[in-house]
Amino acid sequence: MITIYHNTRCKKSREGLELVKNSGEDYRVREYLKVPLTEEEISALINKMNISPIQLVRKNEKIWKENYKDKDLSDRELIAVMAKHPKLIERPVVENEQNAVIGRPTSDIEEVL
Template sequence: MITIYHNTRCKKSREGLEIVKESGKDYQIREYLKVPLTEEELSVLIEKMNISPIQLVRKNEKLWKENYKEKDLSDKELISVMVKHPKLIERPVVENDRKAVIGRPASDIKEVL
């Protein structure tokens, strides 16, 4: 099963959803702003992406710039910040059973389809 972590207000996220739909594969949508991820879920996603937590942070968000940019946060602290403020998570994220990707560019989504 494919899961897309989706923000309906984001153009890139909507583009990613279209790619997932066009694949013809079974998928589910998780609107992560309405149904936030737990620290464990986010940790698993990051592990599946084979990235560090800072690579998943939307660094241009005002919230990040004003509250966290200048802080030296550990990976665990970064995950906690993203769980507390899910709008700081890059989007869309698409995952399958073994792998996950950030859909930027949207063509990267094809790696998990």
């Protein structure tokens, strides 16, 4: 089962969803702004992607620039910030049982399909 963590207002996320839909794979959509991820879920995605938490942060968001940009946050603190402010999570994120990717560029999604 494929899961796409989706933001309906984001063009790249909509493009990613189309790619997933057209793949023929079973999938589910989680609108993570409506149903936020827990710290544990964010941590699990980061581990599946084999990235550091800062790589999942949208650093151009106003929330980041005004509140966190100049702070030296630990990985645990970064995960907590993303759980508190889901808008800071890069999008879309697509996962299967073994792997997860940030769908930027959208072609990266093919790795999990």
